[in-house]
Amino acid sequence: MVRDSVSAMTSDPLVVHDLNLNNDKPVPHQLQLVPFNSAWGETNVYGFGGTSLCETDAVSATAALFYLVNANDAGLKGxxxxxxxxxxxxxxxxxxxxDNGWWWNSTDTPRYGDVCAYRDVNSEYIYAYGGAPTSxxxxxxxxxxxxxxxxxxxxFDLSKYQYWWGLQQGWKSTVLTSFTSETAVWWGTGQGQIVYSPYYQCYILVNMGNGGSDVKLRTAPAPEGPWTADVKVYTATPIDGGLTYAGVAHPYLDPTGRTLVVSWTNNNNIEVIRISFSK
Incomplete structure (x- = not known):
């Protein structure tokens, strides 16, 4: 069972190029992107909720992938x-x-990167956003x-990470242990994606809310916020009563930022819209 795979986008948001294929005949199928490791107790029914590839070195074509290990009936691992x-x-x-294929234990640490991760175009940092501990x-x-x-x-060095402790305390090398509205960056979104808008000169979070079928945007002057309330830009119709989730932005399709193409998953189908902005 393949739980996650990788495809390359094209200039047409409705067309992707599937990568990492096996030798199946007559139609090859995609292989697992994040490999299972039986030494860690993982099986092919484990899920790996990857949200973002964040470039770390353009010369060597290297990136960091943030993901969440999901053992299904046994719950989230880290x-x-x-x-x-x-x-x-x-x-x-x-x-x-x-040691077990993850850094942040889901029980007592936020699931960093599970909501989204973003390579900031205006700094040297990667920002990773995660939901609250399962406790x-x-x-x-x-x-x-x-x-x-x-x-x-x-x-790739855990000791170099800095944790946001809220507006009063700022960034610390100490792992966050206080989970409140003060230490959080926002409330009430599922998986999404952050982009920087050259048109509005701000950061935009694309998300599908915490349940429901609305495509929403919120903005901030910096990756840590403060973030505005959501603005609904579209309502999807769930297919056969399925889930709509994982809003993804495709800013490379319009470098000016005057429009933004957004896609999401609708009951194992991918749907796409183009949002037009104005001032």
């Missing part, structure tokens, strides 16, 4: 980082970090999202 390198034209996971069971409190950052050149 959030981790993998090194991805381009081998024979295909992004390939060459190393997973952590927080209150619905309202569990909907807060927390933030960590690291210089792109140091993304």
């Amino acid at each position: 959030a981790g980082v993998a090194k991805v390198q381009v081998i024979n034209g295909t992004p390939t996971v060459t190393q997973r970090y952590g 927080i069971t209150d619905w309202g409190q569990s909907a807060y999202v927390y933030l960590v950052r690291v210089k792109a050149s140091e993304a």
Whole structure:
């Protein structure tokens, strides 16, 4: 069973080029992107919720992949980082970090990178956003999202990460242990993606909300915020009552930022819209 794979986008958001194929006949199928490791107790039914490839070195075509290890019935294990390198034209996971394939235990640490991760175009940092620890069971409190950052050149060194402790305390090398509205960066989104808008000169978060079918945008002057409330730009129609989730932005299709193409998953289908902006 393949739980996650990789494809290359094209200039047409409705067309992708599937990569990392096997030798199946007559139609090859995609291989697993994040490899299972039986030494860590992983099987082919484990899920790896990857959200973002963040470039760490353009010369060597290397990136950091943030992902969440999901053992299904056994629950979430932890959030981790993998090194991805381009081998024979295909992004390939060459190393997973952590003693068990992840760094941040889901029980008592935010699931950094599970909501989104962003390579800031205006600085040397990667920002990774994650949901609350699973030990927080209150619905309202569990909907807060927390933030960590690291210089792109140091993304594979856990000791270099800095944790956002809120506006009053700022960035610290100490792992976050206080999970409140003050230490969170925002509330109430599922998986999404951040882009920088050259048109509006601000950061935009594309998300599908915390459940529901609305495509939403919120903005901030900096990756840590403060973030505005969401603005709904579109409502998707769930296919056969399925889930709509994982809003993804494609800013490379319009470098001016006057429009933004957004895609999302709708019950195992990918849907796409183009948003036009004005001042």
